[in-house]
Each structure stands twice: as structure tokens, then as C-alpha cells.
Amino acid sequence: MLEINNLSVSYNSNKRIVKALGPISMRIEAGEIYAVIGPSGCGKSTLLHTLSGLIPVFHEEVLLNNHPLNPKQHNIGFIPQNFGLLPWKTVEKNYLLSLKIKGNSIDDTLNERIEHILNKLNINHLKERYPSELSGGQKQRVAIARAFIMNPDLLLMDEPFSALDALTREEAQELFISLWNQYKITTLFVTHSIEEAIYMGKKIVIMSNCPGTIVEIINNPLFNTENLRQSEEYIRLSSYLRGIIKKGWSL
Numbered sequence: 469m470l471e472i473n474n475l476s477v478s479y480n481s482n483k484r485i486v487k488a489l490g491p492i493s494m495r496i497e498a499g500e501i502y503a504v505i506g507p508s509g510c511g512k513s514t515l516l517h518t519l520s521g522l523i524p525v526f527h528e529e530v531l532l533n534n535h536p537l538n539p540k541q542h543n544i545g546f547i548p549q550n551f552g553l554l555p556w557k558t559v560e561k562n563y564l565l566s567l568k569i570k571g572n573s574i575d576d577t578l579n580e581r582i583e584h585i586l587n588k589l590n591i592n593h594l595k596e597r598y599p600s601e602l603s604g605g606q607k608q609r610v611a612i613a614r615a616f617i618m619n620p621d622l623l624l625m626d627e628p629f630s631a632l633d634a635l636t637r638e639e640a641q642e643l644f645i646s647l648w649n650q651y652k653i654t655t656l657f658v659t660h661s662i663e664e665a666i667y668m669g670k671k672i673v674i675m676s677n678c679p680g681t682i683v684e685i686i687n688n689p690l691f692n693t694e695n696l697r698q699s700e701e702y703i704r705l706s707s708y709l710r711g712i713i714k715k716g717w718s719l
């Protein structure tokens with residue numbers, strides 16, 4: 469479980485303090501997936517960088533599984549906007565990297581999990597390639613594989629599908645959710661796409677303009693609905709969200 473208590477983040481920019489986020493408080497139960505949706509510049513990436521440990525936080529402001537967030541102790545997965553693959557390593561070395569860093573040995577059970585994930589994402593044949601030899605969609609699937617193989621306490625994703633064309637994006641979202649339904653990794657992702665929030669967020673957190681605070685948290689009744697994109701409810705919820713969001717947002 470992730471618990472955020474009154475978290476604010478500021479940057480020190482040219483001797484000026486720039487408030488970028490908060491204060492925000494929220495809680496994500498273990499095995500849930502939350503979408504955070506907010507306008508450009510409201511502090512979405514700042515939130516993820518804070519939770520991933522790139523920006524230090526103070527004791528007790530963020531608890532993960534009841535302990536103050538500590539990137540050295542906790543296992544935190546992060547998929548950045550550009551997928552974050554190391555260009556000088558093969559696909560296989562990329563998805564095994566976090567296991568290697570943690571010193572995990574690969575036993576039969578883990579091997580089975582890895583093969584299952586690779587097959588599901590249809591990237592088994594790409595093991596020996598380098599990231600520069602992959603399409604955007606393939607890079608994205610390798611990044612997803614790496615996250616699920618790592619099996620983190622918390623998975624963070626920063627607009628993970630925004631670099632893909634529409635069709636590839638829908639396919640990647642479907643693959644992600646189908647794996648997520650199987651492994652239920654506690655996930656927080658940010659997006660500026662209403663459609664993505666509805667498709668992938670079990671709960672949808674709506675943020676205000678900078679410095680971002682939480683405007684509303686919506687229980688998404690359409691999560692895991694079959695043929696969601698064609699349904700009337702989907703269109704209705706999209707326009708409801710657009711209604712809340714319309715104040716000064718550029719999506």
C-alpha cells in the first residue's frame with residue numbers, strides 16, 4: 469500500500485523556490501491501479517520522480533507498505549515517457565537488469581514467469597536485438613516486460629503510451645491491462661489522456677493546475693469492461709471528465 473501524506477514538492481530554480489506540486493494526500497491499496505490525470509505542468513512527473521526516489525522526500529510523507537519510502541529498501545519500478553531502455557544493452561539484458569542489480573538468481577519459477585511475460589507481449593524473438601533495432605511499440609513492450617519481471621512493490625509510469633501512434637497505443641494498453649489483471653502489481657500512472665485514464669485506471673485522480681492538488685478521485689465503473697471503447701457509458705464518462713477538467717486545461 470502507498471500512502472501519501474501532505475506531500476509538497478518545490479524546485480530551487482535560479483535561487484527562486486518554484487512550487488511544483490501539492491500539498492496532496494492519497495492512498496493506493498496494494499494490488500490496485502490508479503490513473504492520475506492532470507494538465508501539462510501540474511506536477512505529474514514531479515510526483516513520479518518523488519515516489520521513485522529521484523527527488524528526496526521527508527520521513528513519513530510517503531509510506532510504502534507501512535514503511536517510509538526508501539528506494540534502497542523498496543523495489544520500485546519506473547517506466548518513463550521514453551521507455552528508459554539502455555541503448556548499449558540487448559533486450560534480454562535490459563529486462564534482466566533490475567534482477568541483476570538486486571542480485572536475484574533466476575530459478576525455474578522465475579524463468580517460467582519471464583517466458584510467460586515475453587510470450588504474452590510477443591517479444592520472445594527480440595531478445596538479442598538492441599533498442600535502436602526496435603519499433604516504438606516493441607520498445608514499450610520491452611519496458612512493460614521489464615517491469616512485470618521485476619515484480620516491484622510499486623510500479624510508476626509517466627505517460628507510458630504517449631509516444632505511440634493511436635493503434636499501437638491501444639494495443640499496448642490492452643496488453644498492459646491483461647498482464648496487470650494477472651499479476652496485480654500496485655501501479656500509479658500519470659497521463660494527460662482522458663481515454664487512457666478510463667481504460668487503465670481503476671480509480672482516476674484528477675489534478676488541478678500547477679502546483680497540482682487533487683480535485684477529485686473517481687471510482688471508475690468502466691474499468692475492465694469488454695469492448696469499452698465502443699460503449700455509450702465510456703463516451704458519457706469521457707464527457708463528464710471533460711466537464712470537470714475544462715477550466716484552463718490544455719490537454
Ligand SMILES: Nc1ncnc2c1ncn2[C@@H]1O[C@H](COP(=O)(O)OP(=O)(O)O)[C@@H](O)[C@H]1O
Pocket residue numbers: 479480481486487488506507508509510511512513514515678
Ligand atoms: N528541474 C526543475 N526545476 C525547476 N522547475 C521545474 C523542474 N522540473 C519541473 N519544474 C516545474 O514544475 C512544474 C511541474 O512540472 P512537471 O512535474 O514536469 O509537470 P507535468 O509532468 O505535469 O507536465 C512545472 O511548472 C515545471 O516548469
Ligand SMILES: [Mg+2]
Pocket residue numbers: 512513514626
Ligand atoms: Mg510530465
